Amino acid sequence: MKNNIILAGGKIVDPVTGYFGPANVFISDGKIEKVEKRKKDKITGRNVIKLDGKIVCPGFIDMHVHLREPGDEDKETIISGSEAAAAGGFTSIACMPNTRPPLDNAGAIEYVNNRALMAPVKVYPVGALTVGQKGETLTEMMEMSACGAVAFSDDGSGVQNNDLMRRALEYSRTCGTPIISHCEYSDLAASGVMHEGFISSKLGMKGISAVAEELMVMREIMLASLTQARVHIAHVSTAGSVDLIRKAKRAKVPVTAEATPHHFTLTDDLIQSFDTNLKVNPPLRTKKDIDAVIKGLADGAIDCIASDHAPHSIEDKELEFDYAPFGLIGLETTLGMVITRLINKKIISWVEAVERMSTAPARILDIPGGTLNEGEPADITVIDPDLEWTVNPDNFKSLSRNTPFAGWKLKGKAVMTIVDANIVYSTI
């Protein structure tokens, strides 16, 4: 179904104007034609979709997703990950370059772009910062940027060499793209498997200290200040990191940041269950850190919410905790977590939530979306805010099942996802 649609009777959320209230959205030729605050007379017609009781907002953008193609197509492909995204209410995703081989050259970026032509949502590749993500030689960032890389990152691990990061930032400023930093000094992380603290000592597991992250956050802030290049801190997990970023923003350093649902909901003490779906990098931290991340999301120190969707096979996650890979999947649970744990608990408003999940990532990556302004692409998410549902990984579109949220009762779910006026997902 394409072209002329009228989304009638819903409440729209538009972070750009701050409006949260009833409106009809007129879509034609793949674009938003106009948004009309609801009048008394009811609109009828064949192309009218009635959305009474639903919330209509600019399509969500997940700027931190791992698709496992090329290399591990049994865990996720560009298509399966995009289908999971559509089901989760995302109209655009940015995919990280740590595939096998990594997306470290223009040909690899073009490969993703070509595969993404068949995807239900928009897929924006993030290019590797260093060749083979080995942390040694910078990639041809200009060339990759010209092919459509929206950012650069060695996500999966931190860039250990300070001078290399400085030079990467200088190049990225020329490209006009941000660098996404997975902040972790590997010598300080010391092959840990969980947060270093009381629980890791109790369990006798190797810990990753908060400082392993915070020291690199501090470095990125100092280098961004020096180079005036944009740095984006991925998956902020500690109270100290949130503090550093908040202060840097006050000092007008060009730094932005994201947080994941698991880092604003789950604590390290849950690892006493030895559920390997709780093994993530950066690790689950303490209640104090969670509270700080939530505060950062509320006051804007943290710009956006990203899933860090990281698919792994059941066999891999069945290994012992020490040997299991890091990561959990989040595309199909992020929105429900945000509504249930942030909006419904009155930590952030609907307008702020849509800002963090749509407008901010569009601005950071400089991609279309994040607004319902006239003439913008009709990328729209429709939500049933009252729908109560239980997370059941068997129903996921993702090829993987590694979620610690199975069995969780959530409230609020995407019921329709529209990309360029095409309905790519609907349960209505």
Ligand SMILES: [Zn+2]
């Ligand atoms: Zn990462």
